[in-house]
Amino acid sequence: MKHAAGTSRRHILRVGAAAIGGGLLAEQKTRALETPGRLGAPLGPYGDRSPFEKAVRWRRETRTPETGSSFTPLQDSVGTLTPSSLHYERHHAGIPTIDPARHRLVIHGLVDRPLSLSVAEIRRLPSVTRIMVLECGGNSSSEWAASTAPDVQRSFGLVSCSEWTGVPLSLLLAEVGVRPGASWVIAEGADACRMERSIPLAKALGDSLVAYGQNGEALRPAQGYPLRLLNPGWEGNTSVKWLHSLKLTDQPYMARDETSKYSDLMPDGKARIFTYQMEAKSVITFPSGGQTLPGPGPYELTGLAWSGRGRIERVEITTDGGKSWVHAKLQEPRLPLAFTRFRLPWRFDGHEAVIASRAIDESGYIQPSPEALIAVRGTNSVYHFNGMKFWRVRADGTVTNVEG
Numbered sequence: 001m002k003h004a005a006g007t008s009r010r011h012i013l014r015v016g017a018a019a020i021g022g023g024l025l026a027e028q029k030t031r032a033l034e035t036p037g038r039l040g041a042p043l044g045p046y047g048d049r050s051p052f053e054k055a056v057r058w059r060r061e062t063r064t065p066e067t068g069s070s071f072t073p074l075q076d077s078v079g080t081l082t083p084s085s086l087h088y089e090r091h092h093a094g095i096p097t098i099d100p101a102r103h104r105l106v107i108h109g110l111v112d113r114p115l116s117l118s119v120a121e122i123r124r125l126p127s128v129t130r131i132m133v134l135e136c137g138g139n140s141s142s143e144w145a146a147s148t149a150p151d152v153q154r155s156f157g158l159v160s161c162s163e164w165t166g167v168p169l170s171l172l173l174a175e176v177g178v179r180p181g182a183s184w185v186i187a188e189g190a191d192a193c194r195m196e197r198s199i200p201l202a203k204a205l206g207d208s209l210v211a212y213g214q215n216g217e218a219l220r221p222a223q224g225y226p227l228r229l230l231n232p233g234w235e236g237n238t239s240v241k242w243l244h245s246l247k248l249t250d251q252p253y254m255a256r257d258e259t260s261k262y263s264d265l266m267p268d269g270k271a272r273i274f275t276y277q278m279e280a281k282s283v284i285t286f287p288s289g290g291q292t293l294p295g296p297g298p299y300e301l302t303g304l305a306w307s308g309r310g311r312i313e314r315v316e317i318t319t320d321g322g323k324s325w326v327h328a329k330l331q332e333p334r335l336p337l338a339f340t341r342f343r344l345p346w347r348f349d350g351h352e353a354v355i356a357s358r359a360i361d362e363s364g365y366i367q368p369s370p371e372a373l374i375a376v377r378g379t380n381s382v383y384h385f386n387g388m389k390f391w392r393v394r395a396d397g398t399v400t401n402v403e404g
């Protein structure tokens, strides 16, 4: 294992400047300015992006437009945060419109003092802020078989990273007083399907959050406005949105989304249930499926890595189909459970290259190859695919799935 002999950034810049040339450079500089004397657009109360920016979520067609998934355009993302407007969405019964002045969170069941709290009351409690990934347990389900998802958005886009603010659930549970015998918390949403999940009490007393904030403002309606549960490092489905009830019980509910869905059917016909943990995963976002390199020359490979177990320790990259691996450079700070961006200088020499990344987290867990994952889990399951993703960079610069 060795570090790649870096293509120096100064060299890349020199190539660019030489290609443009002095006269053209001056011309472009003037063109970039507004027409002299004419004012730009006025100030606005709520910001929007440049009209030249086109990145959007992609959504799979469903019979009812209210249900389904929309995918974050990972190929267009830079840095490590997902703008709220591009956060992936997964709704089972549409996005309810909830007036925060009328919404309440009820905490009941095996507790000493049942409570009904308004959103304002919750926002007054001691809060915490934490940057972390949310990933659907069904992310990358396309990858269990030869992938037909043409790009990183459709194959890996049910994951996003936000800054979340909320009240530790442990604090609310201390307030109501958990009775002996309680071992589960049943979280229920206020959407039309009243989606519910059973959360083990240990997690609820650990790092679970009742969140009201996302990226510095209130949660977006699609993300659960005005309140959602967040279970750090766990499959997105457990992070119940539009949270309105937490009931303490002595057993799980065996709800639809923890039995017939979000359980993992193994090769022997038995299903694993309550597989909450999201394992280490990474993917190269540039170059990735659907993109085209304009020609041979220096490039920077980049992508994202994350793990439900904690920090990303290392990301390794192959550009020869898995024969050799080099360490990518990791962007600091590497926050536990958050996106870590990795980068590697790379020279495309005009010959076909098969590229992939693999993440190693602080627990020592290594992201498996798809073959190694399938050898254990079979292909009955749709959930929890975290295998490596190989892209083929063809001699003409086009990038596809390896199967493509």
Ligand SMILES: Nc1nc2c(c(=O)[nH]1)N[C@H]1C(S)=C(S)[C@@H](COP(=O)(O)O)O[C@H]1N2
Pocket (backbone or CB within 6 Å): 087, 088, 089, 090, 091, 092, 093, 134, 135, 136, 137, 188, 189, 190, 191, 194, 195, 222, 223, 224, 235, 236, 237, 238, 239, 240, 241, 242
């Ligand atoms: N009430 C409610 N909570 C929910 C859902 C839902 O449909 N209803 N979808 C779940 C699923 S499957 C996922 S992956 C995440 C998606 O969160 P997001 O839409 O904010 O990305 O929310 C979870 N919480």
Ligand SMILES: [Mo]
Pocket (backbone or CB within 6 Å): 090, 135, 136, 137, 138, 236, 237
């Ligand atoms: Mo999900």
